[in-house]
Amino acid sequence: MRETELPEWRKNMNGTPVTYNDVSTKSSTGKLKNSLFVSVTGNALEWFDWTIYASFAPFIAKTMFSPSNATSALLQTLGIFAVGFLARPFGGVLFARTADRSGRRTALVLTMSLMAVGSLVIAFIPPYARIGIFSSILLLIARLVQGLAHGGESGASYVYVSELAPAKNRGLWSSTVFMGISAGVMLGSLFGVVLTRTLSTGQLLEWGWRVPFIAGALLGIFAFYLRRKTVETEVFRQQSVETPVATPSRGAKEKVHGAIKLFFLLGATNVAYYTWLSFASTYAISSKKVSPADAFTASLAAQFVGFLALPLFGWLSDRIGRKPMALLTTVGFAAFSFPLDAIFSNNSWTLFASQSAALVIFAAVGSIYPAIMAEQFSTANRTLGVGSVSSIAAVIFGGPAPYLNSWLTSIGYHWLFTAYTVALNAIAAVFIVYMTETKGMDLRRKTIA
Numbered sequence: 001m002r003e004t005e006l007p008e009w010r011k012n013m014n015g016t017p018v019t020y021n022d023v024s025t026k027s028s029t030g031k032l033k034n035s036l037f038v039s040v041t042g043n044a045l046e047w048f049d050w051t052i053y054a055s056f057a058p059f060i061a062k063t064m065f066s067p068s069n070a071t072s073a074l075l076q077t078l079g080i081f082a083v084g085f086l087a088r089p090f091g092g093v094l095f096a097r098t099a100d101r102s103g104r105r106t107a108l109v110l111t112m113s114l115m116a117v118g119s120l121v122i123a124f125i126p127p128y129a130r131i132g133i134f135s136s137i138l139l140l141i142a143r144l145v146q147g148l149a150h151g152g153e154s155g156a157s158y159v160y161v162s163e164l165a166p167a168k169n170r171g172l173w174s175s176t177v178f179m180g181i182s183a184g185v186m187l188g189s190l191f192g193v194v195l196t197r198t199l200s201t202g203q204l205l206e207w208g209w210r211v212p213f214i215a216g217a218l219l220g221i222f223a224f225y226l227r228r229k230t231v232e233t234e235v236f237r238q239q240s241v242e243t244p245v246a247t248p249s250r251g252a253k254e255k256v257h258g259a260i261k262l263f264f265l266l267g268a269t270n271v272a273y274y275t276w277l278s279f280a281s282t283y284a285i286s287s288k289k290v291s292p293a294d295a296f297t298a299s300l301a302a303q304f305v306g307f308l309a310l311p312l313f314g315w316l317s318d319r320i321g322r323k324p325m326a327l328l329t330t331v332g333f334a335a336f337s338f339p340l341d342a343i344f345s346n347n348s349w350t351l352f353a354s355q356s357a358a359l360v361i362f363a364a365v366g367s368i369y370p371a372i373m374a375e376q377f378s379t380a381n382r383t384l385g386v387g388s389v390s391s392i393a394a395v396i397f398g399g400p401a402p403y404l405n406s407w408l409t410s411i412g413y414h415w416l417f418t419a420y421t422v423a424l425n426a427i428a429a430v431f432i433v434y435m436t437e438t439k440g441m442d443l444r445r446k447t448i449a
Helices: 029-055 057-064 070-102 104-123 133-164 167-198 201-206 208-227 234-241 252-278 280-286 292-320 322-343 348-366 369-374 379-398 400-410 414-433
Strands: none
Touching: 029 057, 029 070, 029 104, 029 133, 029 167, 029 208, 029 280, 057 070, 057 133, 057 201, 057 208, 057 280, 070 104, 070 133, 070 379, 070 400, 104 133, 104 208, 133 167, 133 369, 133 379, 167 208, 167 292, 167 348, 167 369, 201 208, 252 280, 252 322, 252 348, 252 369, 252 379, 252 400, 252 414, 280 292, 280 348, 280 400, 292 322, 292 348, 322 348, 322 369, 322 414, 348 369, 369 379, 379 400, 400 414
């Protein structure tokens, strides 16, 4: 076959041909690790763009909505945060088709571009005082665009890293995804610390909160450039030229049961994630009346503690399995959600203590998210399966969590949200007990055993 006749999956992003050995373990360990680093870096920047909205929600609320009712404005801001999740399943399906047909890295490049555009739009939306309700509408549109990108990013990045990883170290490699996510959130919190300690409240409301969105757009362009230089995964390439390793096919009923177990695991832990990672500082500012500077500082320190726990749990999952890690998180939140709430007061140190503990509990499952999801689906439909289940779980459980938390708190029923978290994680723990252990599974197969 002449070079000009090579299929797209056999070419680099710039159109030059590559050989199968470009992604072989023997000849390109350096390329694989570099691609892993680039993927995780892009993942961090994408989540930075996604989470700064939650972090700066109190300031966005006062700028983009009517100032007549502060609580209503915050709820509307968080409502748009939740609505942004509605686009995630569509993005998950759209970019999953791209990833499963044209390659994982192609989808990752496209999602990074869309996320950067969304951040740039948010940064320059005129305030409510100038254009009225149109500022809210533009904010909604930008968040829907980001939701579309985020749905595609989650599925494609989970699959990409899992397929790059050696089977015996897949848990450790997959932990880098949430390390990237945590790094992105920490970067957003760092912006919060710097801006709230250097700018007045008036400056923050006028223009300060827009700075991280401008930075996110610029960093997104940089990540787009980096991702164009990554390699495609060997598992995807091999599927295109070889017969995948076949394992006994499962019945339709068993596949549905497997998807339901994964759905509840993702749903329960999504609620915990968005409560304790993305939204904790906003909750501390709006409900506990912690000063913004102290809240961002305490949250940043807690996020670093959770960040350090991720590779440890990923490494451990490669030795004792995925199920013990998932049970550690779900049983942990079922048992300790009320005690963590009891610790949380109007002192910033309590935010650090409760958030640190919660993020360490979450790290057990966060470290293996990519691995445990990728191991549930065959190569041909892996991105579609991962993207769909993770996006739908995020829409139903993750996205509404901050809004539900704020609303129940505003009417004096915060305990009900905590009970909801406990119930979801208890149910998920039961499902996990009956999940098949997938540690070390060969991803080059038609079906899962």
